[in-house]
Amino acid sequence: MCLGVPGKILEIYETNGLTMGKIDFGGVVREACLTYVPEAKVGDYVLVHVGFALNVISEEEANETLALLSEIANLEEELPTQD
Amino acid sequence: MDNRLLHKFRDPKLVQTKLRQIKKLITRPWTIMEICGGQTHAIKKFGLEQLLPSEIEFIHGPGCPVCVTSLELVDKAIQIASMPNVIFTSYGDMLRVPGSRGDLFSVKANGGDVRVVYSPLDSLKIAKENPQREVVFFAIGFETTAPANAMCVLQAKAMGIENFSLLVSHVCVPPAMRAILASPSNRVQGFLAAGHVCTVMGYWEYVPIAQEFRIPIVVTGFEPLDILDGVYRVVQQLETGKYEVENAYSRLVTYEGNRAAQEVIRNVFEVCDRKWRGIGIIPKSGWKLRDEYSKFDAEKRFDTQAIETQESPICIAGLVLQGLKKPYECSAFGTLCTPQNPLGATMVSSEGACAAYYLYARNLETPERKHV
Numbered sequence: 004m005c006l007g008v009p010g011k012i013l014e015i016y017e018t019n020g021l022t023m024g025k026i027d028f029g030g031v032v033r034e035a036c037l038t039y040v041p042e043a044k045v046g047d048y049v050l051v052h053v054g055f056a057l058n059v060i061s062e063e064e065a066n067e068t069l070a071l072l073s074e075i076a077n078l079e080e081e082l083p084t085q086d
Numbered sequence: 087m088d089n090r091l092l093h094k095f096r097d098p099k100l101v102q103t104k105l106r107q108i109k110k111l112i113t114r115p116w117t118i119m120e121i122c123g124g125q126t127h128a129i130k131k132f133g134l135e136q137l138l139p140s141e142i143e144f145i146h147g148p149g150c151p152v153c154v155t156s157l158e159l160v161d162k163a164i165q166i167a168s169m170p171n172v173i174f175t176s177y178g179d180m181l182r183v184p185g186s187r188g189d190l191f192s193v194k195a196n197g198g199d200v201r202v203v204y205s206p207l208d209s210l211k212i213a214k215e216n217p218q219r220e221v222v223f224f225a226i227g228f229e230t231t232a233p234a235n236a237m238c239v240l241q242a243k244a245m246g247i248e249n250f251s252l253l254v255s256h257v258c259v260p261p262a263m264r265a266i267l268a269s270p271s272n273r274v275q276g277f278l279a280a281g282h283v284c285t286v287m288g289y290w291e292y293v294p295i296a297q298e299f300r301i302p303i304v305v306t307g308f309e310p311l312d313i314l315d316g317v318y319r320v321v322q323q324l325e326t327g328k329y330e331v332e333n334a335y336s337r338l339v340t341y342e343g344n345r346a347a348q349e350v351i352r353n354v355f356e357v358c359d360r361k362w363r364g365i366g367i368i369p370k371s372g373w374k375l376r377d378e379y380s381k382f383d384a385e386k387r388f389d390t391q392a393i394e395t396q397e398s399p400i401c402i403a404g405l406v407l408q409g410l411k412k413p414y415e416c417s418a419f420g421t422l423c424t425p426q427n428p429l430g431a432t433m434v435s436s437e438g439a440c441a442a443y444y445l446y447a448r449n450l451e452t453p454e455r456k457h458v
């Protein structure tokens with residue numbers, strides 16, 4: 004349960020005063036509470052823990068991390084390595 | 087965003103590059119603890135220990151809530167679940183955790199109304215639909231489940247749901263890290279901090295720990311590339327004599343964490359001493375319900391008798407949870423104790439070290455293999 008599951012927001016609505024949403028977890032659609040991520044929009048990816056989205060996954064940061072790692076990979080290819 | 091973006095964190099080419107970088111960097115053996123059971127699981131699943139240079143030893147931390155929930159609380163859960171008129175709700179993993187006598191599964195087999203839920207919200211719904219029954223939720227977990235549990239308590243109060251209560255077993259990561267570092271038998275030289283706990287709490291709590299114990303702490307995710315990047319950054323600090331807190335999981339973690347969630351947690355819970363299974367009491371390492379919410383506290387609502395708790399005498403899960411022994415050093419591992427028939431809590435949850443070793447036996451790290 005500590006392992007959050009990433010999913011995509013399909014729909015946002017309100018139930019009993021809580022912001023709720025339909026979330027697509029790679030084809031399986033479940034409901035989750037979105038109250039802790041007021042900034043989330045339909046189409047965003049969120050990390051869901053036991054029925055509660057706790058973070059919006061930052062596409063920008065994901066891309067940046069990957070770009071950084073890929074750059075290093077490309078650089079390595081160009082340089083002769085000793086292994 | 088595209089889901090494929092997230093899958094790139096498994097890219098074999100990038101994984102190979104990161105491995106080569108670590109190999110180039112490392113000059114001597116280092117011992118690194120991954121706190122989170124989810125990371126233990128990933129390390130085993132992807133066989134990362136075999137891919138990494140033999141200088142790196144992983145010590146698996148106590149970050150599995152199923153594993154560290156105290157035997158006393160499991161016994162209490164069994165007592166409450168056996169009471170007539172109670173609907174006991176829990177995450178599935180807790181059902182097979184052995185108490186002193188039997189487990190929640192055997193309560194269910196004997197006619198008790200024990201139901202597996204995915205979220206405390208499901209439990210609240212059951213309470214609303216069954217006003218004549220008492221509905222109890224086994225609220226276990228680290229900082230990742232606390233926002234959900236806290237919100238359910240507020241929701242129950244707001245909706246006037248009187249027949250809902252929590253059996254609270256909340257544990258917190260930073261005090262456990264302190265306890266590990268302060269132990270005279272500690273071998274941990276660097277930490278991979280639990281990424282998902284930090285999504286909630288941020289990583290400001292780790293700065294004083296890194297300084298006080300002069301130990302590098304890197305916030306790390308769960309994909310192979312995340313873990314290798316975490317290892318790389320820890321090794322880089324160790325090799326250059328640094329001890330800072332770094333964030334290698336920036337797509338989800340910020341320094342402050344989720345403020346709204348932290349506030350709701352603080353409103354509903356307060357810090358308490360907590361007993362960890364196999365480890366003992368760690369001061370200020372848990373959360374309990376504040377007095378104003380005590381009517382939602384199952385320990386107060388139900389009269390449970392003190393029963394003498396008893397662990398299996400063979401099980402060394404306590405030592406495994408502190409990183410002092412590896413699962414394969416237990417004489418029962420894989421023979422008397424398996425996920426189907428667990429003797430200790432670390433064999434039940436897939437986040438438990440014993441279960442992770444058992445499940446991914448093909449990647450089994452034995453002393454012989456590690457040092458060839």
Ligand code: SF4
Nearest residue numbers: 401402416423430440
């Ligand atoms: S293998 Fe089983 S008995 Fe041995 S330490 Fe792990 S949980 Fe306990």
